[in-house]
Structures are given as structure tokens and as C-alpha cells.
Amino acid sequence: MTAEDTGPVYGRTYDEGRAAEAAALRAAVADLPARLADGLWRPGWRRVLFAGIGASCAALASPVYALRASGVDAARTDCSDYPAAAGRPDVVVALSQSGRSRETADLVTRFREAGVDTLAVTNAEESPLGEAADAALTLGGQPDSRVSTVGFTVTYAALGMLADVVATGAVDDRWRRLPDLMEECAAGNAAALAGFAAGPLARGSADVVASAPQLTTAEAVALLLREGPLVPSAAYGTRGYLHGPMDCASEHTSHVVVGGEREIGLARQLTQKPTGVLAVTEGDAPVPPGVAAVTVPSGLTSVQRALVEVRVLQDLVAETAAVRGNPVDEVAFTREDTKIAALAEL
Numbered sequence: 001m002t003a004e005d006t007g008p009v010y011g012r013t014y015d016e017g018r019a020a021e022a023a024a025l026r027a028a029v030a031d032l033p034a035r036l037a038d039g040l041w042r043p044g045w046r047r048v049l050f051a052g053i054g055a056s057c058a059a060l061a062s063p064v065y066a067l068r069a070s071g072v073d074a075a076r077t078d079c080s081d082y083p084a085a086a087g088r089p090d091v092v093v094a095l096s097q098s099g100r101s102r103e104t105a106d107l108v109t110r111f112r113e114a115g116v117d118t119l120a121v122t123n124a125e126e127s128p129l130g131e132a133a134d135a136a137l138t139l140g141g142q143p144d145s146r147v148s149t150v151g152f153t154v155t156y157a158a159l160g161m162l163a164d165v166v167a168t169g170a171v172d173d174r175w176r177r178l179p180d181l182m183e184e185c186a187a188g189n190a191a192a193l194a195g196f197a198a199g200p201l202a203r204g205s206a207d208v209v210a211s212a213p214q215l216t217t218a219e220a221v222a223l224l225l226r227e228g229p230l231v232p233s234a235a236y237g238t239r240g241y242l243h244g245p246m247d248c249a250s251e252h253t254s255h256v257v258v259g260g261e262r263e264i265g266l267a268r269q270l271t272q273k274p275t276g277v278l279a280v281t282e283g284d285a286p287v288p289p290g291v292a293a294v295t296v297p298s299g300l301t302s303v304q305r306a307l308v309e310v311r312v313l314q315d316l317v318a319e320t321a322a323v324r325g326n327p328v329d330e331v332a333f334t335r336e337d338t339k340i341a342a343l344a345e346l
Contacts, residue, residue, distance in 0.1 A: 018318070052096060055148055056095040056096050056097060060095060066163055080103055095121045096127070097151035099129040121159055139158055147329075160303040188295070204253055211258065213302035217258045221235075224313070229326045242266065246270065255275060255276065258280040258309060259281065277290070277291045277292065282305075
């Protein structure tokens, strides 16, 4: 049987990937600030288009929000919604863990041919996307799991630190605390995650809802739930969710709400229905009766907090997979027309 018959071979299982994330993040945090300070970012790049698809598009959400809040003209695209005639940014920053996402490499190729500066951020040291872009920030080719763990963590951290440089000129020093905080937070919330997985998430679908600064968490975790334990899941921003999507809350849909005061209010409303609710907050206000609680550290930027939240909720995905009997590492489909082996394929 050939590699084409069996599909891609991953360097780690989902469990191994989660166990390796803190060490991979420590290495990235030690290495990246100096690399980012070495002229990679040009001060004239103030209108920025961030591009990615799947988990990479999810990773863009919180950093783009943070950049907008700092006054940078930042936008994101999943590549398929940005036709060739659209706009002209100063630079396109393209994120892809493998560097082989077809749509992302295609978009970068089009913009580079149109004379727009392009920068690729990839886990892979060599890739079609890195070849397509003017410059590439590569992250060591960390072995990853099928449902991404290490690859997501290092590419997201690189993007977050790059966003710091764009907004303030330097990498925020709190990134150095993140590996330890991720491990401590996952361990401290293990019982709550296991209980929610064995109860509400043992059946039905899930809605993952987050405040705008934490939208990466909602989008990444909804995708993890779909790809791992095969839970039909959707991601929403809180304000949009309040305007209609919440109306189908029932015993068949669980809810993970991520944020602060407004999200606690949403959790309280949802308890009016026979549905399970898990609130992910900094613990500065009590959650309503009947709502499960996960507490994440305070004092981080919204971008840093999102990475901690995703790491913690990766454990919810693992627990849910065990309860449902759907192994995370089991392949559901052989992907067609999503990855490219070489730029010549475009």
C-alpha cells in the first residue's frame, strides 16, 4: 500500500501533540522576538490583509481584532472570498501551518504578480506558500497531529508576536509566561472539562460563542470539535449570536461561551432552555447556577488569552472524543483538492 493509498502520515497523535505544545511554544518564544526585530516588518505596511483557510483563518481573528484596536487597517480573508479584482493592501500576510493550502498559495501568487508585498508564516521550513511569497517566517517544521495541535500553536504564536511588532514595535514580554500558564490552566480545569464532555457534550451538536477579541477561540474550537470527535459545531461572535442564532437552544445543542460580562449574561439566558452551557472566563464574576465554569488567567492580552483558551479546550475535545467513541486521530475523509505538493500545480 502506498502513501497515496493511506493518506498523509502525521508525526504525532493528538495526545502527543497536546503534550508537546508547551515545549514548542517555549522554543518559539525564545527564538522569534529577535527574528521579528530583524527588519522583517516594514513601517510603511499599514494596510494589511491577513489570509488563511480553515484553522489558519480562525487563528487570524483575534490578532486582526487587536490590530484594528491599535489603529492598524487590518482585514482577514479565508482566500476564497477575495477575488483578484479586490483592493490593494500594502502587504498580504498569509498563514498556513503546512504551507501547502491551495487557496492561500493561489491568493499570494496573484497579489505578488500584481506588485503587492507578500509574507508567508508557516510551520514548514520549505513549502509552496513560502516559495510563492516575497518573504517567509518559518517555524522549524514541528511534527504535528492530524487535528492540529503543535502546528496551530507555533503559527498562532508567531502571528501574535508579529501583531505586537506591528502595533507597538516590540514583542510583548508576557509571551514568555504562556507555556507555563497553558499547562497550569489545562490541569486546573481538567475536572470541569471532563464533566461537561461526559454530560452535555456526550450527544448532539455544539455552538461555540465568543466576544470579538476572543473570536479565534470560538472558530478554532468549533473546528476542533468537528474534526476530532465529529461533533456538528458552529462558531459565532456574541453580538451576532444574540440576534437570532441562539433561538434554537435545546437539549440537542450544547454551548461553550467565551469572554466576560456579556458572555456570562448570555450563559444566564441560555439556562432558560434545557441546554448545557460551559463558560470560559477570567473568573472575575460568578457564573450563573447550572453553568459549568472554566477559568483562564487574567492579565494577558486578548491574543495571548485566546491561545491559552484553545489549549485548554483541546482537552475538552479529547474528553468528548472518548465519551462519544470517535477517536480524534481517525481520518474521516481523504482530502481532495486542498493541498498542493509544489507551486507549479497552481
